[in-house]
Amino acid sequence: MSTVPLPAGGSGGKIPRVPSPGYDLGPVAESPISDHAVLGSSSSLPFGRSSGLDEAPIPVPSLPGDNASVPYNGGLASMVDSCNIPTAGSNTPQATRRDTDGGNAEPALPIICIAPFDVNCMKYLRDVFYPPDSSRSKILTLQPGVWEFKRPGIPLGWKAHECPEGKLYFYYKSRRLLTMIDIENDQNRRQIERAGDDLLSQLASMDAPDDAEITLMKTHHGEEEAIGYYVASMSHQRIFWFKEVEVSYVTNGERAVVSEMHLEKAVREQFWQHVEMFPNHRGLLGVAIRELKDAFAYGLCEDEINPVNTAAAARLLYSIYKERFLHFHGEAGARLDRKDSAYKADIRGPRSIIFNFILPLLFYMPSMYLEKLEGISVDSSFYNLYWSQFVEALKRDWEGSIIPATVLLSANVGFLAINSIDTTSPNKSAAQISSYISSIFSLGIFIVAQILSRRHLLFVNRQPQPRDMLQFTIAGESRLIGLEGVAVAFSLPTALFLWSAVAFIVALMFIFFENGSFATKVVMGVVIGFMGIVVILLLYME
Template identity: 25%
Template sequence: MTVAMSQHDLEESCVPSPPPTPEGWTSHIHPRGWFYFYHSKIRVVTNDDIRTPSVLDTVEKYIATYPLGDLADGMELLIPHGPQPDEHMFSLIVNHKSCMAGYDLKDVMSTERMEADRVNKRRRMYWNYLERHPNHVPLPPNAEQEARDALAWFHLDNLKSGTRSTVPFSKQECEDLLDAISRINSNLSESSPGRTVFISWILRIIWSFRVTERYGQDTYRQWEEHYAQRIPTGPLPNPPFPVYIRIPLNFIISAVFFSVPRSYLEHIKAASQYHGRLSTVQDIWDQYTHRIVKEYQDFLLIATVLLSATVGLLSVPNIQSTSRAAGIVSVFASMGSMITGVFCLWRHQTNVKQSQSFTYLHNAHHGAFGLHGHALFLSLPPVLLVWGIIAFAVGFIAYTAQGLVGDSGTGEWDAALIALSISLLILLVVALGLYTFAGMWKTKRAQFQKVVQADRP
């Protein structure tokens, strides 16, 4: 009698069954997908596949040489990969009561008489271990509250310090994590591996941050000195230039470009500052691009209106050569402002990713023209627009002054004189206003920085 087998049964018969787990050991699958083994009687954890006889033999020989009797209650041992007998310095000792882990038994026994730096590092190692081996032990009872307290402080630091905050989570991330902890606490049991991994991941990042911040190691005065040295108070200082470069460069920036590049130089320096968190870098980059895009949009609108007005001036009959020449200059300046503005607007709008911001800032700092050259090119749209406005004003004043020369009648001469006088008066008032407001924020900003530095914690 012939027995027909289905394709599914045939495939199952061809797949070898996994070898059995050795006696005394329990296999655990991490939520991420990998597995590890735990022996509850001797309190040993291994990441090696002890279902293979040769690997099991190596692990048992290693365990036989290790003084497991020295481990106190609540401790366990993580065996290194491919252990060799008597190489005990590579074994990680884990103390679940003190929430510390280390390679020396003395470092995990108690936090008394231990330096804060060593405690911070042992805590970081513990939560790193528990994040990778969450199935066989419950989460320590104070872990969730510790995570909540740290996240609450991170949230407050974001509110107080803003972009100067160096905590590992942003304000929105702190809010999301606190909400997630509350939901997980109500939906999952205390022995849930997913809950253990989540809380351990948060605490690992917290203690990694505390290691770098010298948590618990300084007095307030010492911390204040370290904070003042670490946090920048303003844009990066200008690199020194030789005199033969600095003098013509300052002349070009101040006279030809009306000091506009100085503003863009401050913007690009502020965008280049790193405050300790990548999300802050992205926020600063978004603010920088938004500012550039908004300014260029305004410049394009004004340049379009100016171009239309200049074309209208050039179409007036019997216009003199001076007015015509100034009008032509205004047209080309307006067109230059529009062309560079549209191109820069397009490039800054399309390249908004964080990786693109790093490339942009690197090229701005290390390009052929340096930061000052980059600021000069960024200021081309407003500078060309200003020159276009000046040329248009010159052409219009020259057109108004046509009535003062030639065979004009008395009435035309008086009207031209009045119009010219009023125009010059308006130009004088505008120049005075520009001069006043050009230094207004600079003076107040310096005073404000003194107040902020005096009031800074």
Template identity: 25%
Template sequence: MAIPTSKLALSELISVATESKSEGNLLPITSNDTGRYDKTGLAELDSMQISPGLFSRSRLPEPTYLPLRWSAHIHPEGQLYFCRDGSPRVVTEAYLYRPETLCKVTGWIKKIEDIVADKSFPLSDQVELFIKIEGEDCAYYFVDHATRAQTWIEETGTYDLGLPPVVSLSQLNILCEELYWTHIEHFPMHFGGLSGETLDSLVCVFTHAICDQMTSRVSTFPYSKQECEAFVSLLKNSRDHVADGNITCIVEYSRLSRDQAILYDPETKHQWVSTVASRLYLAQLDDVFVDHLVYTEQWKAMVTGCLRDWRGASYGAFFGLMLHLFLLGLTSCPTLAVASASLFGASLLGSTILIHRYEPLQEFCATQAMVYLETIQSPTFKFQFVALMFALPRALQLWGMLVLFANCIFMLAIYFGTGFAAGISVIAFLAILAFQWTTSERFNLSLAGLQAKFSRSQDACYTSEV
């Protein structure tokens, strides 16, 4: 039975809601599960007749009223939600302008208040209740503005709430505070805004982050130096509007370095999968996914670097294939020519597929990147096979170059003799070794050591002469 809300007193509404309330279940959830960004709705557009004088003062539509102490608020992103003043204060995104929804919400609030009274659950003016109607069931959580934490009226576990495992009460406290700030982000318009002390503290956090980003390559802060500077500027400009609901903030985990793992992670088995060519990519994937956390800047830098490397491999493979056109009439070993062309073709194909696959992923945010890496990480091999796929285009191109070089040496042996070809091979081999040695870290360290010894011997000679 539809009851006009505007004609319904609060006491009558509670009576109707109590009589018609369902026997659904009361379910604990977190502020991550409000479903704010999962809602979808479609409106069917159609023509409509406009009667004469429809919007004149005498013919304005009758307004829809909310019960006493209820108020409607609009999130800066446009989402409508409702708040009831009282102890506890109640917040919901259920559409209370619909009488049957209002009856459900009021009935569940009465039921929760009865449970709170039976359990002697501590309530104050700082405690806020969120409820979400799910069919006949009701999902809920409490937040305490005094302690900045999220809580529930019955014992529940982090696993049941879909939260990550924790190792201590202090870490659980940080996790519950993060959930509190998520609630504030979703419902910022009704509680009076943040305090000036909170805003100043946040400015100090971002100021420290700027210095940390400038002096450390492994900063734990998820935003870049430029983004931190922009945040500081925005926050300072907001000091005169701390009561406005558009002020939001974030809470970070505590660790000393971004690449410092805190959670225990068993050693990867079957490390033979990681070839020399793929260890570089494996290190990058492991570095960007420490403790299953992803930082946007590091993710974008890794994907950008991989795309640059794959494009370089594709260019090299393409020019290698083009070189076969010039050698087509000269080659005397078709097997080597076919092998090198196949390797170059596989490198070009692999790099093209990887570029096509990962170019859209370059703009992923931290959450999207984290979900993606979770899905491709093997419980046994971790990122070894992924790193192997990443390394294939460059490895195939290098093997193609080696086979092409062998084919060139074979042609030199036919046209100029075996001795000449062997000499060219030895010279090329020594040149490669010299390049590898002079560009290696060990060579530079050895050179520095020799320079230090020479300096000490020169000082000793000068001292003895004096």
């Protein structure tokens, strides 16, 4: 079951997950060969690609133990012979202060704490644009015999990596610094390296893991620029900072933290989002591969993998820990059912007086829609599968009202065309008035359906995104009667059709009972009475 949490601060820029077939990660072998993870296992990570090309699967190397590193290059189908595990000593990042500002007295930017989901939002903020005219290319000719292409302008010590999505990030291996900021710009590089020196000094003074890597991003703190950071460790699957921070840095305000083990799941969720954003310069732990394989075996992730993103392992583990945190996994009050709320005994809220008054006027249709809406969004978590099913059913309901309304409108036009009914007298008969009312209701169905379809076009025509569903919920709950009003709006096409049909039946009844014989009145009275009882019983049973 897939849920989309609705964070208090939004989760802009996330890639939609689409269903895909299950994958078998294969056995993870144990090998005592050396301290390095060496290729040779028959296991593979056959994560699909959207290019349509027949590409080789991603090999999973043999693993010497839980803390061995699996060479993983972010999903590029290539073979890696070995992967050096960072250890204490010569590989430990050193806080060596250098003259990074070229002798200029450039003030250092303040350093603040940020979280991986903050970096994920920054990742999608575009500030570089390219000319649309191909004649303005930076390179206009291709030299003969060129078979190697390089990226110029990378500062000494840094290495550029391409995310599977295409975003460029930079890694300083000897100092374990990461950033998505363009360090080809000298000012950016100086600011990032200066902040890195300060943070590495703090890292050296604490008992930190040997593989700790510092992520640095330029951001804003109030009105001024600042450098945001967090530290991540693959061996511990954790992120941390050098000072005390609020738990919202890892929970994003999505849930109240009820225990340390509950908090750990939020920390791991953020860690795996970090790995997803910076996937290419390190390996994966054997224990992480095993945990991912177990999750596949249990079937928790069959709909979570995104075939267009080859950094799928980190995305899956990020999703697993997000789900566990949101549903209080491992706690006494864990949520085991999608309609089970961790906050209250009944997900149904009290019905307002206005809503109860409107219900019979709309044939109790809003009640059905409201129950579905309340079941889809429980504890501020949207369930993608059930939301999609609800939207498809809603679309069918609206279409099912429009087609009969067209037939009913034609019947009213034909009814009014009868000479004995449609007279030129300004005093219209009761049958005429009822037919006019029925026609207006039929036309109202078209108008209402068009408005609702345009208003909810983004839900009807494509897979909804978390931001879309969040805005939908906030907009609905902020109105006069909240989601009850949304349910009333959704039920209008069907209710208007029923009222149109009732008005047309009333028009026929006036003709039958005004000008008909006694026998006609008795027969029609019995038939109409029987149908009325059936309709009332159906409404009562619903």
